[in-house]
Amino acid sequence: MPVITLCNHKGGTGKTTTTINLASAFGLLGYKTLVVDLDPQSFLSEMLRLPAVKEEHTTVAFFGLHESLADIPVVQSRHFDVIPSTPSLTKLLRHLTKPTDVFWMKENIENGHGYDFILIDTAASLSALTLNALVATDLVIIPVVPEFQSVVGAEQTWQTCLMVRKSLNPTLTEPRFLLTKVDARRRMHQRFQQYLRGQYPTNVLRQMIRTDTLLTERGKEGASVFDIDHQARGALDYANMAEEILHQLGIMPS
Ligand SMILES: Nc1ncnc2c1ncn2[C@@H]1O[C@H](COP(=O)(O)OP(=O)(O)OP(=O)(O)O)[C@@H](O)[C@H]1O
Numbered sequence: 067m068p069v070i071t072l073c074n075h076k077g078g079t080g081k082t083t084t085t086i087n088l089a090s091a092f093g094l095l096g097y098k099t100l101v102v103d104l105d106p107q108s109f110l111s112e113m114l115r116l117p118a119v120k121e122e123h124t125t126v127a128f129f130g131l132h133e134s135l136a137d138i139p140v141v142q143s144r145h146f147d148v149i150p151s152t153p154s155l156t157k158l159l160r161h162l163t164k165p166t167d168v169f170w171m172k173e174n175i176e177n178g179h180g181y182d183f184i185l186i187d188t189a190a191s192l193s194a195l196t197l198n199a200l201v202a203t204d205l206v207i208i209p210v211v212p213e214f215q216s217v218v219g220a221e222q223t224w225q226t227c228l229m230v231r232k233s234l235n236p237t238l239t240e241p242r243f244l245l246t247k248v249d250a251r252r253r254m255h256q257r258f259q260q261y262l263r264g265q266y267p268t269n270v271l272r273q274m275i276r277t278d279t280l281l282t283e284r285g286k287e288g289a290s291v292f293d294i295d296h297q298a299r300g301a302l303d304y305a306n307m308a309e310e311i312l313h314q315l316g317i318m319p320s
């Protein structure tokens with residue numbers, strides 16, 4: 067079943083927020099979902115208030131010899147399981163220097179797991195960690211705020227994905243852009259939205275994620291927007307987006 071990576075080389079575009087809420091939407095639909103926090107800054111793990119785990123049970127485990135995903139203990143969150151991150155991923159990066167070091171995650175995921183979906187949250191940089199995710203993934207979702215810098219980062223990420231497809235992961239489908247933090251009243255947001263839909267007519271998800279203060283809320287213990295208010299617009303947007311992804315992957319009939 068599909069591995070989905072959330073990626074944009076620009077920071078603050080909603081990668082982590084989308085990972086948590088898309089995983090929750092899948093979980094609520096009954097899909098067994100695993101979230102992998104591949105950002106050494108560990109914001110996802112922090113936002114979910116995950117308990118501390120041994121270092122060998124964090125995402126560094128993906129980069130160990132003969133380790134299969136099924137052997138790595140997971141932390142249970144409300145609607146999905148998580149393999150948390152650790153700042154030690156930064157140290158590990160210094161050792162991922164061989165050309166074959168981009169295949170660690172792919173190999174471990176292929177070794178077997180019982181999940182319907184695996185979602186990988188990446189950092190806002192093109193490191194060997196992010197490359198590992200892109201090589202292991204079936205679909206890349208590029209969250210993009212309809213603003214200049216975010217769109218530039220999104221287009222660079224698109225190019226990276228096409229290069230990865232050409233040389234490292236031929237089964238990678240074309241990425242999908244997800245417009246995030248959208249304020250329909252802002253002219254600039256309308257302009258960049260039109261630009262992206264014009265340039266990439268079949269690759270921008272129809273559903274957008276509007277700004278919603280509940281998506282910025284950090285006080286609630288390990289909560290997704292669905293746990294705070296399942297009628298909130300953030301919840302409606304992510305639920306619709308999850309369905310759109312299921313249709314596009316051919317998992318749910320249109
Ligand atoms: N739809 C939204 N409405 C309002 N705020 C949002 C929305 N989506 C994300 N945010 C907020 O924007 C900020 C950045 O979001 P997030 O951390 O998900 O981005 P990111 O791409 O993972 O960032 P980084 O590159 O630093 O990892 C966070 O404070 C988050 O709460």
Ligand SMILES: [Mg+2]
Pocket residue numbers: 081082083105109110187188189
């Ligand atoms: Mg993030």
